Amino acid sequence: MTRPTQFDPEKPPLEHFAAYADGELRGDDLIRLEEWLCAHPEDAVLVEAQQQPSSLCRRSAPPEPTEADWTAAFEKIEIGLASSPPVPAGRSKGWRASTGFKVAMLATAAAAVVAVVLYSERWGVRAIDSDQPADGALAKDQASPGPENEILEEDLAYLWDPAIPILLLSPEDVDILSLDGADDSAIVVGTPPVGKTFSLVSPGDVVLRSAAADVDGVVPEMRVPPGPAAVPMIIAPMIGSNSDQKKP
Amino acid sequence: MAVGTARTLPVQTDDQLLARWAAGDREALEELFQRYRLVAYRVACRLLGNEADALDAVQDGFIKVLTHLPGFQGRSSFKTWLLRVVSNAALDFGRQRRRRDSLSLDGLLAAEREIPHTFLDPALRLERADLRQLLNQALATLSEAQRRTFVLHADAELSYREVAEVLEISIGTVMSRLFYARQKLRAFLAERMP
Numbered sequence: 001m002t003r004p005t006q007f008d009p010e011k012p013p014l015e016h017f018a019a020y021a022d023g024e025l026r027g028d029d030l031i032r033l034e035e036w037l038c039a040h041p042e043d044a045v046l047v048e049a050q051q052q053p054s055s056l057c058r059r060s061a062p063p064e065p066t067e068a069d070w071t072a073a074f075e076k077i078e079i080g081l082a083s084s085p086p087v088p089a090g091r092s093k094g095w096r097a098s099t100g101f102k103v104a105m106l107a108t109a110a111a112a113v114v115a116v117v118l119y120s121e122r123w124g125v126r127a128i129d130s131d132q133p134a135d136g137a138l139a140k141d142q143a144s145p146g147p148e149n150e151i152l153e154e155d156l157a158y159l160w161d162p163a164i165p166i167l168l169l170s171p172e173d174v175d176i177l178s179l180d181g182a183d184d185s186a187i188v189v190g191t192p193p194v195g196k197t198f199s200l201v202s203p204g205d206v207v208l209r210s211a212a213a214d215v216d217g218v219v220p221e222m223r224v225p226p227g228p229a230a231v232p233m234i235i236a237p238m239i240g241s242n243s244d245q246k247k248p
Numbered sequence: 249m250a251v252g253t254a255r256t257l258p259v260q261t262d263d264q265l266l267a268r269w270a271a272g273d274r275e276a277l278e279e280l281f282q283r284y285r286l287v288a289y290r291v292a293c294r295l296l297g298n299e300a301d302a303l304d305a306v307q308d309g310f311i312k313v314l315t316h317l318p319g320f321q322g323r324s325s326f327k328t329w330l331l332r333v334v335s336n337a338a339l340d341f342g343r344q345r346r347r348r349d350s351l352s353l354d355g356l357l358a359a360e361r362e363i364p365h366t367f368l369d370p371a372l373r374l375e376r377a378d379l380r381q382l383l384n385q386a387l388a389t390l391s392e393a394q395r396r397t398f399v400l401h402a403d404a405e406l407s408y409r410e411v412a413e414v415l416e417i418s419i420g421t422v423m424s425r426l427f428y429a430r431q432k433l434r435a436f437l438a439e440r441m442p
Contacts, residue, residue: 015420015427016423018261019423049434050426051438052430053429053434053437056383056437057294057403058402059379059403060379060380060383061290061380062289062293062294062302063299065299069281070265073285073307074281076307077277077307077310080310081315086356227291
């Protein structure tokens with residue numbers, strides 16, 4: 001078993017080796033890294049290691065479609081555009097606001113159930129860009145649902161239908177602040193379906209940055225696989241963390 | 249020897265082409281498509297791990313971007329926005345495919361069967377397709393965020409700044425994701441390549 005490399009405060013951050021390999025390091029960082037490499041030539045392997053996968057990528061570019069494929073694709077785009085008139089600038093935002101709120105409501109409902117299942121006492125993601133209370137910012141702080149925003153029965157059915165995705169956060173929506181061994185019973189932020197690569201974090205370990213759909217209307221989603229192990233995967237406190245979700 | 253003067257038409261910017269298309273010029277759209285179809289296809293292909301759905305992802309991406317154009321203009325370049333949308337579409341297709349595969353398990357089993365026999369003989373030269381398949385499998389070991397960052401940089405040849413713009417993350421995060429993605433890729437590949 002190899003011993004971990006001793007931490008050297010003078011050593012440039014590892015990601016600078018990647019940036020150096022790509023010719024993206026500038027200024028003082030560049031000087032510092034070059035000086036380090038002069039003094040520690042053995043670390044040149046870190047730079048070389050960064051170059052290999054990119055080089056393989058260039059050598060294995062996928063075969064280009066034929067011109068006939070491109071033509072067919074272009075025709076489909078034209079047909080698609082003809083049947084989807086341009087969305088005016090204002091509509092996207094409106095959609096985000098109403099959908100964002102609905103997402104928040106759905107997620108809250110899901111989270112409440114999850115919280116019960118997990119018996120978690122540690123809910124409380126620090127909300128940012130929000131005038132809502134940061135701690136325990138769950139359903140209790142949410143305004144009563146109005147006619148536009150009330151949770152319909154079909155929405156609840158939607159939450160529990162294992163065949164239908166549940167709207168969720170993507171890893172890009174949160175900053176992970178810490179991870180430790182006690183996090184294994186907490187929530188999942190990661191790529192569905194659970195069972196492959198994912199990160200386990202507890203609510204206190206993340207800062208929620210956004211909870212709205214992407215500009216292209218794609219909302220991160222997660223499917224609940226069958227079985228009791230499927231439960232601990234929903235990040236709850238979407239409430240009050242995004243200005244789009246506030247009631248007008 | 250006759251000397252001719254080459255006449256080159258000035259290359260129009262994306263904004264100019266978009267303006268022409270908005271005014272009803274079909275050729276402008278075709279030019280935009282030709283300008284970015286390959287890079288979009290490469291990104292979609294690599295994120296999906298196959299070519300079958302990649303063209304669909306590219307089509308979806310173009311349609312989404314162009315139908316939402318009025319709400320987006322000025323926020324970033326057309327190219328970075330297109331790649332953001334195409335990569336989202338590709339990841340979506342990938343998720344749908346995984347769901348289909350997980351229902352039957354056929355896809356997963358087939359994927360497992362696909363690699364090893366090719367590399368049993370270390371003297372066998374890696375063909376381009378084999379290399380691509382191997383790289384796709386290596387990419388599948390990365391998190392979605394790492395994979396996307398790597399593909400946008402390596403396949404789309406975007407600068408760190410452009411990758412940061414596409415993913416709406418900091419350049420520091422791009423650096424970090426690339427470093428760890430490539431470490432992981434290298435470790436995976438080292439075990440399987442002669």
